[in-house]
Amino acid sequence: MWIDALYINQSDIEERNHEVKRMGDIFRFATRVVAWIGPTYEGSTLALAMMREIARHVVWKSNRACKPRSGCSDPSWHNFTIPLRLNKFVEIAIANVFSRSWFRRLWVLQEIQLSSPSSVIQCGREIIRWTDLQGAAMVVLSKHDDGTAGKLRQHLWEMSRICFYSKGIKLDDLFWKYHDLGCQLPHDRIYGLMNLAPSGWSSRIEPDYSLPVLDVYRDAFMAYSYHYGRLDLLPRTGVNGTGTLSSDEQWPSWVPDWTARVLDTVPPANGFNAASFSPAHAVLREPNELEVAGIRLGSVTHTYRLEIDSFADLAEYFNELGLEKIMAKEYLPGETVLDAHLHVITHSKFEDRNPSSGCPTLEQLREHILNLAQCRESRYVLTQYESNVMVGLQDSYLFITDEGYLGHCRTRGTVELGDQLFIPLGCQTPILIRSTTNNKHRSLGDCFVHGVMSGETLLGPLPANYTVQRRSGPDGVHRTKFLNNNTGGHTIGDPRLISIPFPDGWLFLKFGMEVDDPDYCPLFMNSETKEIVSYDPRMTMCALMERGVNIQTP
Known part of the structure; x- marks a missing residue:
């Protein structure tokens, strides 16, 4: 018989460190x-x-x-x-x-x-x-x-x-869904999930309740980065409000605060892949300083605090912007500024991108909003869809950059003029960063920016006959897939990479669908060394720079 409340001396840190690692086996084999x-x-x-x-x-x-x-x-x-x-x-x-x-x-x-x-x-x-x-x-x-x-x-x-816990749950989802459950110590937010987490990450974690919680969270973040070669936890950082651990000025902005409920702009499993299949390039320069490589997309020149509670409010906002003007002005080739706003407001939650989701098409939502803006009756009933969209707009800012990008950011802080848009390599979504001193920056958290969410800044626009869709794989994970409009076929492989040759010795192996693989994980193998990596060798920092992509560190 085992009674954990009695058989672990909670006041003995060394004993607690030892027992936490074997708790999984105790319950697994009971x-x-x-x-x-x-x-x-x-x-x-x-x-x-x-x-x-x-x-x-x-x-x-x-x-x-x-x-x-x-x-x-x-x-x-x-x-x-x-x-x-x-x-x-x-x-x-x-x-x-x-x-x-x-x-x-x-x-x-x-x-x-x-x-x-x-x-x-x-x-x-x-x-x-x-x-x-x-x-x-x-x-x-x-x-x-x-x-x-x-x-x-x-x-x-x-x-x-x-x-609804699933034994096949990815580490990102494990953190996102369960980190706010009750526990005695902030260390438990990591140690309490170890035995449920994929072994590739958990094997890098050594429980130590004597460490400051910042060290525990930083080590958990770096273990993720080293194991997966990605920075998909970086969007879960930013401003979490007063009274949180991360509100301390000494807390590095790139370290997630798992004691605070994250205010995501783009929650996990939305199938975006802004940095495509690139590996992260992150170097820990000092204990609290992380150097990250990626794409800079200019600075914020306009910002607007969103205070809308309905599609009627949204229609009124468009009237204030000048409805005819945003219907006529081009954002991307063949796309108006009005449509760009609809993409940003909804995070592209349209039937076009999310088949069989019950969402309206872009055309249907546009018609619905225009009817509201022009005081006409709409033929669409979008009550539940409207409610879902409005929840995602709480504590929100819209912003425009000097390069013309339109974006949305949810934050408990502010979005200010001069904040910079940045896509880290190995990261599913863009983030906003703010300059501090000595050419350093703080992360403000993730954002949605129309026109960059599917690797466009690294690979250019999609071929005209392809469309990006969000679809679930055999492992239940939603990923970006590419629809060939001519054949009706889907592929996870990016058609923009077809014409780019592999470095010598490298070839595609398979798409990683195991629990210990990152969400976006094509596996490639070197035929000579037999090394297997979970990124595309054509998307490394060096390979991108050789093709003229302007990779920088903030």
Whole structure:
């Protein structure tokens, strides 16, 4: 028997350092884990009885498919269009169970997710298999209707993060989804996820609670950079507001603050690839100073604090800009400034780029906004789409650079004139940076800039017969794919690279789809040395500079 709360001396740092590394094996090899969530209280007996009843009829698969359990003849149980219609007392009881702190603790994630299928949740004397509770919760979440109590919906969404954990989750998503779960020490934001993380990264982490938290977070960032050869954690940095660890002037702006909820402009899994298949070029010059190579795209010359809550507000904003002017002015060849604004405001969330997403096409959204701007009735109902877009515009700035790029940045700070647009090599999105002293800069976080999100600054525009789309791969990761409009075929390989020869000895191997591969990971092999790398040898800093690409360090 193992009781972690009793068997680890939390006051002994050396013991804690040692035990944290083996916690994964303890839960992974346990015959059964019993997770105690507290005593019987506030209808917990009623709640767990209902969850067992639901689980008696349906099975929730790891691929998020709901199937009828053997012997269930009622199809309504696994039909998500038919709500459960729970009575008020049951809803409140279930909400009370899921409001318990156990469901918001970081260490719980590894304890229950690494455990065997026979593991259980215990509340007072009531017991339910974890897999049954997990499945029942997902069924309730999927089958709830607008009449479901708000408190229940809130706690179901929170609990779903633990239920939807996947053993194939990428490290970027692991950090993004779970770093804000409750824990005692800021070090736990890294150490508490180690045993769930891909081994290539976690093997580089040595738990040490005696270190300052800045050292722990910096080492985690550098371990990511060294292992993956990418800087995809860099966009998760920036201004996190007062009272956070990163608000300290001594905190390097390039080190993520995993104690703060990141205000992403472009959340992960949106399928952008601004630096294409290039490897990062990052050198730690001093403990808190990182030199990064990439493309500079000019300085901010105009900025506007977005304060819109609806598409009607957006239409009014376009009227203030001069609707006829932005409809006539060209942004990119064949594209107007109005369309560029629609791309930036929505992050290109159109059916054109996201097939079968339920989003409108660019043409449909343009028509909808123009109707609103000209006080005409629209034939499109975009209520949910509008709501989703508006959430992504909170705490936002639009900006224009001296090179004519239009962008969007979410930040708890400000976007100011003179801030610079920069695309680091080996990074999915651009970032904004601000000059400090001695030719150094601070990261302000990520941004969306129309016309650069698919490697255009490194490789030029796409051929006319190709379109960029966001599509899911066999591993569930959404990536940039290229649609050949003539053949209808898709490829992850960039058509702009076809005419560029490989360096001697290098050849394409395969696209990396394993959990320990970065999101954008074509694997290439040197036929002579047998070395395998997760970047395109034609996209290294030296190769780009030889082709005339102006690579700089900020």
